[in-house]
Amino acid sequence: MTRILLEMADGKTKYRPGEAVEGVAFWELDAAPIAIELRLFWRTQGKGTVDVEVVQSMPVAKPAAKDRKPFRFPLPAGPYSVSGKLVSIVWGVELVAEPSVDASSVEIVVSPTGEEVRLTALEKTK
Numbered sequence: 001m002t003r004i005l006l007e008m009a010d011g012k013t014k015y016r017p018g019e020a021v022e023g024v025a026f027w028e029l030d031a032a033p034i035a036i037e038l039r040l041f042w043r044t045q046g047k048g049t050v051d052v053e054v055v056q057s058m059p060v061a062k063p064a065a066k067d068r069k070p071f072r073f074p075l076p077a078g079p080y081s082v083s084g085k086l087v088s089i090v091w092g093v094e095l096v097a098e099p100s101v102d103a104s105s106v107e108i109v110v111s112p113t114g115e116e117v118r119l120t121a122l123e124k125t126k
Contacts, residue, residue: 046087084119
């Protein structure tokens with residue numbers, strides 16, 4: 001049985017820059033993995049090339065087949081979570097076990113208001 005799970009502290013998924021993303025990672029695998037790593041990242045999605053930036057990672061030393069690990073990632077000043085017609089910036093936390101392809105992730109929002117910044121088309125003035 002394989003189970004990989006991220007649980008966010010208080011179920012929180014909306015943050016402001018400078019706040020800390022906290023939670024607990026759980027895993028139950030058939031055998032001890034070679035590596036387990038927690039990652040705070042952002043990525044672009046939409047038209048064009050996808051960019052991914054791992055902002056911070058937390059490797060688990062000598063991971064067991066079954067365990068739990070609390071995590072805490074302080075957020076940088078940016079970039080903000082953005083949603084636009086052509087491109088979006090999406091933040092997340094992921095737990096990855098290697099060498100398998102097992103992973104779990106949770107999307108989060110990072111902005112000064114705690115809400116995703118929505119880009120809208122500007123109207124042309126006459």
